[in-house]
Amino acid sequence: xxxxxxxxxxxxxxxxxxxxxxxxxxxxxxxxxxxxxxxxxxxxxxxxxxxxxxxxxxxxxxxxxxxxxxxxxxxxxxxxxxxxxxxxxxxxxxxxxxxxxxxxxxxxxxxxxxxxxxxxxxxxxxxxxxxxxxxxxxxxxxxxxxxxxxxxxxxxxxxxxxxxxxxxxxxxxxxxxxxxxxxxxxxxxxxxxxxxxxxxxxxxxxxxxxxxxxxxxxxxxxxxxxxxxxxxxxxxxxxxxxxxxxxxxxxxxxxxxxxxxxxxxxxxxxxxxxxxxxxxxxxx
Amino acid sequence: xxxxxxxxxxxxxxxxxxxxxxxxxxxxxxxxxxxxxxxxxxxxxxxxxxxxxxxxxxxxxxxxxxxxxxxxxxxxxxxxxxxxxxxxxxxxxxxxxxxxxxxxxxxxxxxxxxxxxxxxxxxxxxxxxxxxxxxxxxxxxxxxxxxxxxxxxxxxxxxxxxxxxxxxxxxxxxxxxxxxxxxxxxxxxxxxxxxxxxxxxxxxxxxxxxxxxxxxxxxxxxxxxxxxxxxxxxxxxxxxxxxxxxxxxxxxxxxxxxxxxxxxxxxxxxxxxxxxxxxxxxxxxxxxxxxxxxxxxxxxxxxxxxxxxxxxxxxxxxx
Numbered sequence: 091x092x093x094x095x096x097x098x099x100x101x102x103x104x105x106x107x108x109x110x111x112x113x114x115x116x117x118x119x120x121x122x123x124x125x126x127x128x129x130x131x132x133x134x135x136x137x138x139x140x141x142x143x144x145x146x147x148x149x150x151x152x153x154x155x156x157x158x159x160x161x162x163x164x165x166x167x168x169x170x171x172x173x174x175x176x177x178x179x180x181x182x183x184x185x186x187x188x189x190x191x192x193x194x195x196x197x198x199x200x201x202x203x204x205x206x207x208x209x210x211x212x213x214x215x216x217x218x219x220x221x222x223x224x225x226x227x228x229x230x231x232x233x234x235x236x237x238x239x240x241x242x243x244x245x246x247x248x249x250x251x252x253x254x255x256x257x258x259x260x261x262x263x264x265x266x267x268x269x270x271x272x273x274x275x276x277x278x279x280x281x282x283x284x285x286x287x288x289x290x291x292x293x294x295x296x297x298x299x300x301x302x303x304x305x306x307x308x309x310x311x312x313x314x315x316x317x318x319x320x321x322x323x324x325x326x327x328x329x330x331x332x333x334x335x336x337x338x339x340x341x342x343x344x345x346x347x348x349x350x351x352x353x354x355x356x357x358x359x360x361x362x363x364x365x366x367x368x369x370x371x372x373x374x
Numbered sequence: 375x376x377x378x379x380x381x382x383x384x385x386x387x388x389x390x391x392x393x394x395x396x397x398x399x400x401x402x403x404x405x406x407x408x409x410x411x412x413x414x415x416x417x418x419x420x421x422x423x424x425x426x427x428x429x430x431x432x433x434x435x436x437x438x439x440x441x442x443x444x445x446x447x448x449x450x451x452x453x454x455x456x457x458x459x460x461x462x463x464x465x466x467x468x469x470x471x472x473x474x475x476x477x478x479x480x481x482x483x484x485x486x487x488x489x490x491x492x493x494x495x496x497x498x499x500x501x502x503x504x505x506x507x508x509x510x511x512x513x514x515x516x517x518x519x520x521x522x523x524x525x526x527x528x529x530x531x532x533x534x535x536x537x538x539x540x541x542x543x544x545x546x547x548x549x550x551x552x553x554x555x556x557x558x559x560x561x562x563x564x565x566x567x568x569x570x571x572x573x574x575x576x577x578x579x580x581x582x583x584x585x586x587x588x589x590x591x592x593x594x595x596x597x598x599x600x601x602x603x604x605x606x607x608x609x610x611x612x613x614x615x616x617x618x619x620x621x622x623x624x625x626x627x628x629x630x631x632x633x634x635x636x637x638x639x640x641x642x643x644x645x646x647x648x649x650x651x652x653x654x655x656x657x658x659x660x661x662x663x664x665x666x667x668x669x670x671x672x673x674x675x676x677x678x679x680x681x682x683x684x685x686x687x688x689x690x691x692x693x
Contacts, residue, residue, distance in 0.1 A: 219627040229649040229657040347521035354516040
């Protein structure tokens with residue numbers, strides 16, 4: 091079922107997607123070292139345009155992407171924001187996956203009552219619109235990073251659970267799983283060695299999809315002022331802080347918004363390839 | 375058989391609504407301390423907290439309070455806002471129409487456009503038109519709503535000056551003014567929905583197109599248009615109806631962020647304001663309304679796709 095992947099058969103769009111993802115990962119890892127100014131350093135005038143230079147205390151200062159509403163370098167904020175936005179989204183997605191895949195495999199292998207309880211609870215969770223659920227919890231508990239991570243992971247766990255369970259149920263019915271059971275392998279061994287490797291490609295696609303969803307979700311919450319709070323740099327709140335510039339014809343808020351979009355586009359390009367290559371594999 | 379399936383689905387919908395109301399009501403219990411303490415702050419004198427607790431009925435057992443609250447919902451009594459002591463119903467009634475208007479206008483633009491473009495890209499599969507719409511749809515679903523919104527504002531409000539950048543509608547305004555005011559938020563919402571409907575319609579038709587009977591029709595020499603519209607569409611109807619209604623459900627919730635972007639006086643903005651003020655009764659009321667609309671649309675989606683599934687239309691022996 092799993093074919094060796096050859097890089098020269100990867101389509102151009104997926105390669106572009108991979109390059110984009112690598113660039114973002116690099117920005118998140120090395121951002122603070124690459125940033126020309128301090129995270130909260132007020133270095134220039136308010137809302138200067140791209141490629142702006144102005145006289146500073148010791149010689150001219152230059153802002154590649156201009157400055158924000160407080161005169162901080164936008165590129166610097168963007169690089170620091172990469173670490174926060176990507177980092178928090180990644181931790182949330184990983185948490186959602188650990189829980190979703192774990193419970194999904196459990197439901198598929200145990201079936202019966204365990205499956206019924208897990209599936210019905212997930213149904214209820216998915217019947218509730220995510221944004222409304224998140225807002226209600228934030229109204230009660232207030233917004234903080236741990237609360238955001240746990241609530242959003244819980245919401246995304248639901249769909250990971252469904253996909254894992256469906257995949258595992260399909261695989262459970264295959265001969266090689268029966269053979270492993272007859273050999274007397276433990277449930278844990280079957281999950282790890284027989285079920286997971288065969289569900290890898292669709293799960294990888296789901297991981298990308300969830301990551302994008304989480305990234306956009308946190309960005310939207312930050313944008314409406316209920317997500318990551320200033321002075322922490324994060325792309326969603328950077329759009330919010332600079333939003334009023336747009337009515338003066340200054341396009342500063344579009345830059346952090348485009349940073350979010352760039353990453354989700356990159357991930358989506360790779361997902362499209364993963365899901366297409368899977369359907370090709372099934373037809374063969 | 376169909377009646378039974380539908381009855382089952384309706385029953386499930388009612389159960390879901392009941393559980394949702396439980397979650398909405400009891401999520402407040404997660405609060406460290408209780409609502410009275412939260413309103414007055416940690417430093418409030420205990421007598422004041424106790425007095426407020428009695429006024430809010432917090433000294434009653436939880437199930438009694440739930441029944442009172444849920445009973446109130448059916449009579450349109452959502453309690454009083456903590457922020458300004460006004461009945462929540464007054465706050466809602468000013469805004470619910472605005473939100474409905476915005477969502478309805480967006481849906482009227484997005485649903486037909488999404489379906490037509492989706493069908494067209496299925497007909498012109500793997501042709502330049504298909505590649506162009508697929509790429510555009512991928513872009514539209516990848517970008518956050520606020521990017522779409524601000525690009526539209528930058529072009530149509532700032533550069534061209536044709537449309538207003540914010541949508542503060544007043545009750546006195548006429549219908550034409552309202553259409554102009556909501557054109558940018560409606561376009562923002564519609565773009566996302568069009569992209570989803572397009573992608574899913576194309577995929578649903580694509581699934582059907584790979585079946586043997588379509589191969590047969592192709593060999594008979596049926597034109598691509600007839601192939602998609604007459605042969606494939608009827609069998610893809612059920613997933614497509616599902617997609618449309620799920621997108622309408624998405625739209626109902628999607629208005630929240632868009633209303634904030636455009637300062638539109640709707641339910642979504644009220645919800646966001648109340649969350650930041652931690653005005654729990656208003657949040658609960660908005661939560662129940664949004665969740666109910668969402669659940670009802672999903673319910674309708676399931677019922678209609680049961681009705682549209684030709685395989686369920688005739689009772690079969692032995693099943």
